[in-house]
Amino acid sequence: MKIPVKRFIAVILLLFLPVTVKAEVKEYALPNGLKVLLVENHNAPIATFQIWYRVGSMYEQIGKTGMSHLLEHMMFKGTKMHGPKTFSRIIQRNGGVDNAFTTKDYTMYYQKLASDRINISLDLESDRMANLLIDPKDFSSEKKVVMEERRMRYEDDPQNLVYEAVLAAAFENHPYRWPVIGWMSDIASIKRDELYNYYRTYYAPDNAVIVIAGDIKTDRIMKDIEDTFGKIKRGADVKTPVIEEPGQLGKREVFVKKEAELPYFLSAYHVPDLPSKDGYALDVLATILAGGKSSRFYKSLVYEKQIALGADAGYDGLHKNPFLFFLSATAAPDKSIEEVRKALYEEVDRIKKEPPTGRELQRAKNQIETSFIMGEDSIFFQAEILGMYEMIGDWHYKDEYLKGIRAVTSDDVMGVARRYLVDDNMTMGILIPQRIKAIGDQG
């Protein structure tokens, strides 16, 4: 499958000298617009290949939600050269593992392989970037698979249903309001040709970024990328939708009644995305509130009052457009969700009134910084973090992240809590458990 090396390769190499010279990350751009980020790491004889497409559920239309994710599934169903049911088999036969995921903003495919086999990724991924079949029979069967996936992840998971309902209420205009997997009736209604057009529109070298980390040789792999992906033509100009979410003018509440054991609530607040000064402060705020057993939520709700099984705060800033800050808790058995909510908001109010102590602030920063360093132990994570930042704007944001975290002050933390964690900016979802039926007949 290996494509023969061309004689004029040396000339081509000059075209993609690193745009940015950094010690660890090398960046290249092919003439067809494909961007490549490489991280050499020779700690073990393995490598990870990731390809990131700038398409996710925010690019979809009403009535056709779930297209990006359905397409991700179909990407494993074969090309002219590699028939159906072969992609993952080839990877596994070579001792590798592969998978993919779709988000609101992007879609990512990856393989992990022994480094001397990483070219298999180049061959297979370049092939399916250009030559996907989307066979009608496979298409209708795979839709059923995705509907099963939706049943598993949402229909039968009460807390995920609350998440889905909260997003649908928190955003009025922005496509962040629908689930990545899509609404059930939309998945059913997507036509083969619609999906194929979607593929043709968004799957092109100039709408993708490759990230490879591991035991690779930069020069060698760039030559091979040119030989494979370099032949694919640019796509049509893709416009990223510019959609503004109108400001929220008051508290919103949604309720989900579903067979469940324990009450649960999830609040969401509109916040700025990363990188931004407020974004870093929100990350520190989330850690002070809910990062580990020394956090305020754990100490108050789980440990001292013993009214919650768990309480969480999360800032999800890695989005193309501003997203949300979440607060949530699951009540302990026989505790009311009102009591849990009251205790949680006492903590939120406290941090709005007085800044966190110096030790709390330093602890949160140390937690964030250490987990960042420990993440570097995985070449997959090394590649993934670059890809995520590149998808939301620029991989260089990664380098600014720790600087941004270090610069956060106690007043910044109190400030973002005051600015964003306010009722008028809140959408709250509450799970009202319906009684689970008694265990049925055993025969």
Add this chain to the structure above:
Amino acid sequence: MKRLCLLLIFIMFPSTVFASEIATREVLPNGLVLLQSEQHNLPIVMVTLAIKAGSLVEPAEKAGLANLTASLLTEGTKTRTASEISDEIEFVGGDLSSSGGSDYITVTLSILKKDVDKGFELLSDIVLNPAFSGDEIKRKKALIKGTLKAEEEEPSIVASRAFKKAIFGDGPYGRPVKGFPETIDRITRDDILDFYSRFYASNNAIMAVVGDLNRSELKALMDKYFRGWKQKDIKPVLYLQPSEPTSPKLIKIDRDVTQANIVLGHIGIKRDNPDFYAVSVMNYILGGGGFASRLMTDIREEKGLAYDVESFFLPQKETGGFEVVLQTRNESANTAVEEVLKEVKGMMADPVSEKELGDAKSFLTGSFPLRIDTSRKIADFLAAVEYYGLGLDYVQRYPEYIREVTREDVLRVARKYLHPDRYILVVVANQRKAGVKY
């Protein structure tokens, strides 16, 4: 939103990433087995301490005792409160956790090199000097019971619990590691103190240390913090092999869900069974190999019946289970079970093809470096290698064992270890819609 998570049991997939032995092994004067792998790429240290004090050695009427004891380690020592422990470790961005298990419990430490002394000090303190205060016991019991209740919400967990109970009964592998609300209520502080004093001993533990420490640095830390850990005379606990069912049995659990959660299976093998390698290859082809497996090809790829279907053996110290697990909409439950049984019987009817065999072997031998690609994973792997007595040259020997497996071996172990005539079938579903006929 992953397409599929390949649930692979990491212990099953070694090959050659380390040219020589993966770690050094030393039995310390107090009997503690110390394994070390130096990794100097990052200034971090990962420790996994495995203690042979899992639910395997707890009494059935106090189910949950082993897990409760383990999870209380971080909740206070003779000189530190629970909050002080979490504050000290989290202030340096580290993590110190303890958790139960069936064969053994684990205490893990993740820490930056610059804080490694503090990390070992805390690790030693929680393992050697736990307080087991009445308040903390009460608190932890309530939390564990609450978690058990929350898990009742997840149909897949409900199905898995019912299955394990059906094949292992009251035996250690038949109960949740967390125990049951009524057995947890029964556990007293004296039970915990007694369990701790019987099983928490240096000669009953394995410590794996991976990361940016050289031998002398580790030796100094061990001298300082673990030399005082005492050996004990550990009395073996009798394990009673559960009796196996002789005919198929169906367990239906009614829930208002859209998908039937199905588990079909029976008793499997022990980890030290010499057929382990042939069984690994056989199961990969049947349902362990993700998209390369027969079950996935049939049930997902061709019929679109499920998002995920897989089979696995859980080879443990004692005989573990064999399970096929899938979710499908209520209405197609019967069809899915029919296909599972067809594929299981197919494995027993004819030898697998040369291609299937070759593909399985290449994956199993080739994918190991990926299974131990971080220091944390290496530490956990080393503890398991030692516990199951696989030897430090296991990463070299494993590929040889796999390569030796023949088509005849695969057929033989399929016929020996698959029992489509006496399975347990658990279906958690809307039973009216599922109408299970098996």
